[in-house]
Amino acid sequence: MVKRVRGSQTGRPIMRxxxxxxxxxxxxxxxxxxxxxxxxxxLQDLIGASPTIVNTRLAELREAKLxxxxxxxxxxxxxxxxxxxxxxxxxxxxxxxxxxxxx
Amino acid sequence: MVKRVRGSQTGRPIMRxxxxxxxxxxxxxxxxxxxxxxxxxxLQDLIGASPTIVNTRLAELREAKLxxxxxxxxxxxxxxxxxxxxxxxxxxxxxxxxxxxxx
DNA sequence: ACCGTTGCTACGTAATTTGTAGCACAAACG
DNA sequence: CGTTTGTGCTACAAATTACGTAGCAACGGT
Numbered sequence: 024m025v026k027r028v029r030g031s032q033t034g035r036p037i038m039r040x041x042x043x044x045x046x047x048x049x050x051x052x053x054x055x056x057x058x059x060x061x062x063x064x065x066l067q068d069l070i071g072a073s074p075t076i077v078n079t080r081l082a083e084l085r086e087a088k089l090x091x092x093x094x095x096x097x098x099x100x101x102x103x104x105x106x107x108x109x110x111x112x113x114x115x116x117x118x119x120x121x122x123x124x125x126x
Numbered sequence: 127m128v129k130r131v132r133g134s135q136t137g138r139p140i141m142r143x144x145x146x147x148x149x150x151x152x153x154x155x156x157x158x159x160x161x162x163x164x165x166x167x168x169l170q171d172l173i174g175a176s177p178t179i180v181n182t183r184l185a186e187l188r189e190a191k192l193x194x195x196x197x198x199x200x201x202x203x204x205x206x207x208x209x210x211x212x213x214x215x216x217x218x219x220x221x222x223x224x225x226x227x228x229x
Numbered sequence: 230a231c232c233g234t235t236g237c238t239a240c241g242t243a244a245t246t247t248g249t250a251g252c253a254c255a256a257a258c259g
Numbered sequence: 260c261g262t263t264t265g266t267g268c269t270a271c272a273a274a275t276t277a278c279g280t281a282g283c284a285a286c287g288g289t
Contacts, residue, residue, distance in 0.1 A: 036225035037157070037218050045153040047246075050144045063267050073247045078268060088228060092267085103227055110216050115140050117213060122139035124206055125191060150245095150277075166236050176278045181237060195236085 043087055048072050048080050050111075053100070056090065057108050060099035146190055151175050151183050153214075156203070159193065160211050163202035 044050055051070050055061060061069070067077050081098060084090035089104035100108060147153055154173050158164060164172070170180050184201060187193035192207035203211060 036221035038154075040217060040221040040224065041153045041157055045148065045150055047148055047150075050148040051141075054140070054144055062265085064265085073249090074268070075248090075270090076246060079246095081267095087224075094266085097266095103224060106220065107224070110213075110220060113213050114143060117209065118139035118143040121143065121190075121206060121210070165234085167234085176280090177237070178239090178279090179277055182277090184236095197235085200235095 043083060046080065046083070048076060049084065052077070052080055052084065053089065053104065053108060054111070056098060056100050056104070057112075060093060060096040062097040066098065146186060149183065149186070151179060152187065155180070155183055155187065156192065156207065156211060156214070159201060159203050159207070160215075163196060163199040165200040169201065 044053075048070055052066060055066060055069050063074075063077070063081075066081075067074055070077070081090060081092075084104075085092065088101055089107060090098055091101050092098050147156075151173055155169060158169060158172050166177075166180065166184075169184075170177055173180070184193060184195075187207075188195065191204055192210060193201055194204050195201050
């Protein structure tokens with residue numbers, strides 16, 4: 024099973040990041056971990072994705088050092104992951120404004 | 127051809143937004159439009175995706191009122207799209223720190 | 230008429246995601 | 260001990276999505 028690189032392949036950090044985050048469920052998983060650690064099945068139920076893809080995305084996020092597994096409590100954001108989340112928090116407020124604009 | 131809703135279906139704005147942005151190439155397209163309008167084929171070449179999917183994503187982004195087509199200059203961000211981009215700009219700086227942390 | 234550019238579509242193939250079932254392991258229960 | 264429960268995770272076929280190439284129709288310029 025060859026591991027393929029998808030996305031831009033430019034190697035620029037922003038492109039690597041956009042490629043990572045621009046995969047189905049990735050943003051959502053980070054979002055669901057924003058407050059407290061979650062178990063594998065909790066995440067699965069929350070987002071409604073198959074265990075296969077949840078596991079795949081978690082593996083990618085762990086490799087990216089944004090998420091880690093603490094066996095005592097479950098999956099949680101790393102320090103880096105929390106930093107990233109902080110950048111995304113304004114999205115919450117903005118999304119409501121956006122939804123109104125959509126009518 | 128029935129249009130299916132994917133993602134959380136909770137209808138919460140943040141979930142709609144994360145679902146939209148968490149699709150392949152969506153974030154990337156917004157990013158490529160950050161400075162100036164781009165033509166369909168320019169976008170295609172820049173991100174290296176098939177015209178089929180570029181068109182699909184552009185249609186979604188247009189429906190979400192984040193991107194619009196000005197026939198004189200090409201695709202560009204709407205006012206809403208620019209607001210969203212502003213929220214994402216810090217990602218650029220952060221991504222470089224992140225890349226270093228990955229080693 | 231001809232050419233280049235525009236946005237976009239058709240279509241067969243490849244890759245990804247889904248849904249369901251289930252594994253191995255550990256701790257708790259009876 | 261035997262069973263149950265919870266844990267992370269995997270197998271596998273089916274469904275969905277993306278890819279890659281070719282090409283269309285409309286328009287403007289030459």
